[in-house]
Amino acid sequence: MTKRLPSSVSNIKIVLATLLASGLILLALQMHAFASDRETTQCGHATLQAMIDAAQPGDALLVPAGVYAGPIQIDKPLTLEGQLWPVIQGDGQGHVVVITAPNVTLRGFVVRGSGASLDREDSAIRVSAPNSVIENNRIEDALFGVYLERAADSVVRGNTIYGMDLPISRRGDGLKIFYSPRTLVEGNVMRNTRDAILWYSPDSPVRGNDFADGRYGLHLMQSDRHVIEENILRNNSVGVYVMYGSGFELRRNLIINNRGPSGYGVGLKEANDVLLEGNRILSNRVGVYSDGSPLRPGSTVTYRNNLFAYNEIGLEMLPNTERNRFRDNIFLDNGQQVTVAGGGDLLRNEWAMEGRGNYWSDYAGFDADGDAIGDLPYAAKSLYDTLTGVHPELRLFQLSPAVDALDLAAKAFPLFAPQPRLSDPAPLMQPPALPPTPGLEPAPTTANLLVALTMVAAALFIVWTGRRGLRGRRNANVGKTHRATARS
Amino acid sequence: MNITVIWTLAQKELRDALRNRWFLLYTAAFVGLSLALSYMSLAGAGIAGFAGFGRTAASLINLVLLIIPLMALTVGAQSLAHEQEQGTLAYLLAQPVTRVEVFAGKYLGLAMSLLASVGLGFGIAGVVLAISDGAGSPAAYVGLMGRTYLLSLAMLSVGVLVSAMSKRAGVAIGGGLFLWLAFVFLGDLGLMGTALTMRLSVGQLLWLSLLNPLQVFKMAAILDINATLDLLGPAGIYAMQEYGQRLRIIFLALMAAWIVLPALAAYARFQRRGDF
Numbered sequence: 001m002t003k004r005l006p007s008s009v010s011n012i013k014i015v016l017a018t019l020l021a022s023g024l025i026l027l028a029l030q031m032h033a034f035a036s037d038r039e040t041t042q043c044g045h046a047t048l049q050a051m052i053d054a055a056q057p058g059d060a061l062l063v064p065a066g067v068y069a070g071p072i073q074i075d076k077p078l079t080l081e082g083q084l085w086p087v088i089q090g091d092g093q094g095h096v097v098v099i100t101a102p103n104v105t106l107r108g109f110v111v112r113g114s115g116a117s118l119d120r121e122d123s124a125i126r127v128s129a130p131n132s133v134i135e136n137n138r139i140e141d142a143l144f145g146v147y148l149e150r151a152a153d154s155v156v157r158g159n160t161i162y163g164m165d166l167p168i169s170r171r172g173d174g175l176k177i178f179y180s181p182r183t184l185v186e187g188n189v190m191r192n193t194r195d196a197i198l199w200y201s202p203d204s205p206v207r208g209n210d211f212a213d214g215r216y217g218l219h220l221m222q223s224d225r226h227v228i229e230e231n232i233l234r235n236n237s238v239g240v241y242v243m244y245g246s247g248f249e250l251r252r253n254l255i256i257n258n259r260g261p262s263g264y265g266v267g268l269k270e271a272n273d274v275l276l277e278g279n280r281i282l283s284n285r286v287g288v289y290s291d292g293s294p295l296r297p298g299s300t301v302t303y304r305n306n307l308f309a310y311n312e313i314g315l316e317m318l319p320n321t322e323r324n325r326f327r328d329n330i331f332l333d334n335g336q337q338v339t340v341a342g343g344g345d346l347l348r349n350e351w352a353m354e355g356r357g358n359y360w361s362d363y364a365g366f367d368a369d370g371d372a373i374g375d376l377p378y379a380a381k382s383l384y385d386t387l388t389g390v391h392p393e394l395r396l397f398q399l400s401p402a403v404d405a406l407d408l409a410a411k412a413f414p415l416f417a418p419q420p421r422l423s424d425p426a427p428l429m430q431p432p433a434l435p436p437t438p439g440l441e442p443a444p445t446t447a448n449l450l451v452a453l454t455m456v457a458a459a460l461f462i463v464w465t466g467r468r469g470l471r472g473r474r475n476a477n478v479g480k481t482h483r484a485t486a487r488s
Numbered sequence: 489m490n491i492t493v494i495w496t497l498a499q500k501e502l503r504d505a506l507r508n509r510w511f512l513l514y515t516a517a518f519v520g521l522s523l524a525l526s527y528m529s530l531a532g533a534g535i536a537g538f539a540g541f542g543r544t545a546a547s548l549i550n551l552v553l554l555i556i557p558l559m560a561l562t563v564g565a566q567s568l569a570h571e572q573e574q575g576t577l578a579y580l581l582a583q584p585v586t587r588v589e590v591f592a593g594k595y596l597g598l599a600m601s602l603l604a605s606v607g608l609g610f611g612i613a614g615v616v617l618a619i620s621d622g623a624g625s626p627a628a629y630v631g632l633m634g635r636t637y638l639l640s641l642a643m644l645s646v647g648v649l650v651s652a653m654s655k656r657a658g659v660a661i662g663g664g665l666f667l668w669l670a671f672v673f674l675g676d677l678g679l680m681g682t683a684l685t686m687r688l689s690v691g692q693l694l695w696l697s698l699l700n701p702l703q704v705f706k707m708a709a710i711l712d713i714n715a716t717l718d719l720l721g722p723a724g725i726y727a728m729q730e731y732g733q734r735l736r737i738i739f740l741a742l743m744a745a746w747i748v749l750p751a752l753a754a755y756a757r758f759q760r761r762g763d764f
Contacts, residue, residue: 259716261725285718312719335546335719387680388721393690394680395721396697399546399706401554402676444626445618451626452614455633459607462600466502 048072048088052080057101063109070096070113074104082108085138090114095126096142105133112140116164118172123147124161127154130180134159143172145193148201151180156188163193168215168237177201185209195219198226202245206231210439216241217258220248228253232439239265239284246272246299254437256282264289265311272299278435280307287311287334291318303329307434310334312398319344326424327353330431332361335398336385338422343390346422351378357426367429378427379420383410386418493585494593501597505563514559515605521551522613544617545632545713552636553702558668560602560640564647565664567594568758570657591755595648602640606633631712635743639705642746643671649754652761675700690723691730697723698738701746708739 048068055061060079063086070090074080074097090096090113097111106125115122124142125134132154139145145161148154161174174193177183183204190196190209195216198204202224210232211217217233218240220226225247232254233239239255241264242248248271255265263285268274272294281287287308293301305328308314314334317324318341326349331337337360340346351357357378365376384403388395397403410417505511525547571577580590610633617629647664654660676697683693697703707727710719717724717735727735 259714259718261718263718333547391684392721393683393688393693393723395719396690396693396723397676397680398720399549399553399710400672400676400703401550402673402680404550405673405677406680447626448618448629449615451629452611452618455607455611455614457611459604459611462502462604462607463506466499466506466601466604468499 048086052076052078070111072097074099074101074106076101077103079105080107080109081105082110082137085110087112090124090142092116093122094120095123097125099125099127099132100129102129103131104129105135106137107133107135108137110138110140112142114142114144116143116166116170118143118170121147121172121176123172123176127151130154133157144176145172145174145190147173147176147178148180148183149176149178151177152182154180154183155186156183157186159188161188161190161193163191163214165192168194171215173197174211174214177204180204190214197221198223202226205229208438210234212236217255219243220245227251230438232256233258233265234439235259237263238267239281241267241269242271242274242293243267243269244271246294246296248274250274250276250279252278252435252437254280254282254439255284255287256280256439258284260285267291268293268301270295271301272296274301275304276302276306277304278306278437280434280437280440281309281311281314282307283310285311286313286316288314289316290321290324293321294323299323300325303327305329305432305434307332308334308337312336313339315339316341317346318342319346320348321346322348324349325353326351326358327356328428328432329358330361330434331358332431336382336388337362338380339385340389340421343386344421345419347420349422351422351424352426355426357424357428359428359431360424363427365427372429374427374429378424380422381410381418381420382407383418386421489586489588489592493589494596497580497585497590497593498597498600501567501594502600505598505601508563508566510566511559511563511601511605514555514562515608518551518555518559518605518609519612521555522548522609523616525551526613526617545628545709548613548632549706549709552639553706554672556606556636556640557643557671557702558665559605560643561647561650561664561668562661563598563602564644565650565654565660566657567598567648568651568754569654569660570651572655573657587759588755591758595644595751598644598648599641602644603637606637606640610636628713632709635705635709635712638743638747639701642701642743642750645747645750645754649750649757652754652757671700671702676703690726694723694727698742701743704739704742704746708736708743711735711739 048063049072051061052072052074055078057076060081063080063082065084065086067087067089070088071094072088085108087110088096092113093115096114097106111124114124121144123144124139125146127134127148128150130152132151134146134156136158139159139161141164143164146156146159156175163171163174171194173195174190175185175188175196177185177198178200180201181203183201185204185206187208190211191213193214195214196211197216197219199221200223205227206218207229208231212234213236215237217236217238218228218231220242222244224245228240228248228250230252234256236258237260239258240250250266258265265281265284265286266276266288268288268290270292274293290301301324303326307330309330309332312335314331314337316339338346360378363374363378365374365378367374369375384406526544568577581587614629646667650663650667651660654663679696682688707717707720711717717728731738
């Protein structure tokens, strides 16, 4: 819909002109200075820059629909508000919009056509001043989408960012926030780019975004104190990767289907004081990968009320990881619930807090005293899981009945049974309730039902064919034998 | 070759299969287990939403690997040897039908009965999954059923070959059961041990395991559902990088070979044997 708007502009030119006229009167006096410019903007020429050059600092400019040639440079505090999606069209080289002054607001534009050089980091919107607001823009065909560099206290909200149709190694970051502390990243949609990365930008909340089909859905590097809330991270190589920092709260995110050779739902690399609460971590290659987290003495990583389900590996940790605390999580039907990369154990973590552990779908204990907590600890000591920790190539036999046979043998002959890798002293008998997360899709029930019923019908038809053969066999066979006799 | 004769013989075979206790027992077991399995996988359907099919499918793959070869191998192993032992095969061959027609009719009839069995198992489990929103995309489910059926045909061919080479039904079924053990357990366990002791490269490991039609089925099904093989660790990733989407063709070709070659060998044996 937004794409069609610019072309329908000529039809409503008059309406627009009226709107604009009234808008201009209401706006600052300086606006009159380029009233004549406005006429030419509608021919689609590069006059947006002229508008900006003519404006006084602090002005608010209403930019009508049309196609404006980029690149555009904004070097004074201004509010640029697009009406009916004006397009800023780059020339396919360098940046399209460059903001070098603080307190600039850019809202309601379509920005497209940046260069494709990774060396120069060609961007659709490049900001290098604090207090910027980049809001409700639509960015297409851009190498880097929104690039904030030394732009503290900025807001990136409600933008839609589509990357270039390039192999992932040649794409740029849809969102790059560099040395820009206290930046709010909220409600953006990003597709087909490389990463959304926040680097040296502490205290920046990331909330309600939808990042899909990229490499790192969200990448936090050397950056502290982030709240990451209610985002959807889907079909990336890695959902959220937290590297080197402390104070991260990941709450109620949907992290689904992040795959690839090093695919992780959440990766924690030397991150301190992390809280994961109420996240749904589904169908990833590895749900959470934890490498040296926490690193700093005295800091912790806390997992509370998360769902780890249907991942090939629910939780993968490096050996000797410690001070991870777990409570009220659901480990549901992961190919392997918890593994230790390279062997070893995870016994120096707290698998239960305040007498409550986690729900494990493969727990085989009982609850005789009826307190909803299993009476036997949950211990992960599958021989196959231990083997694949040391010899990952044996994962080739995943799902084979031979694997079950191996684990059964280990149970029957304790000689082969490996040491337990973890032990949850208070496993829950029922999965705890989870808070809602955004973006869960319902299944196509009707289609599935039709397919299943068709299968049953086809099977019954075959059975019926056989039965009919039983009843009419004699008569039919007599005729056929006669014919066969005649033929021979 | 006369199509009507083959069809008549196929119908007779189908009718026999429906009366065969073994076959009914396997079908009931397969239906029951797949039903139980889909019911169990529903524990998480509500809290996980649409994403749940991957694991349901994984459990189904596990179940198929166990039951379908057992069913198809024993049914195939019984086919020729049993009739020969009863003397009905000699009677049938005395009729004005060629050996091709007898063989094709038998194979077709057994293949149809297997299709009924697989269809019932997947269909009934699918109804439960669909009603409770535990199923994934319909295409993935149909694909899994199709691959299961191909696997059952491959195992049927092997079973028929065993049957054609045995003089007595008991020997044939014993041979079939041994092959089942070999395909399902011994092959994989042996290969695991070999990989550990001989330090096989992932490529060697991959190709050695692909000699087993069960592994072919498993990898093809995983590729269908996940679109990648990274579930299978380094060997799976190697396969994806080395062969990419050509894997689908490789899997299909290997499975076709397992269906066609043993069937042809069985026919050649059946054609030459004088004692039927």
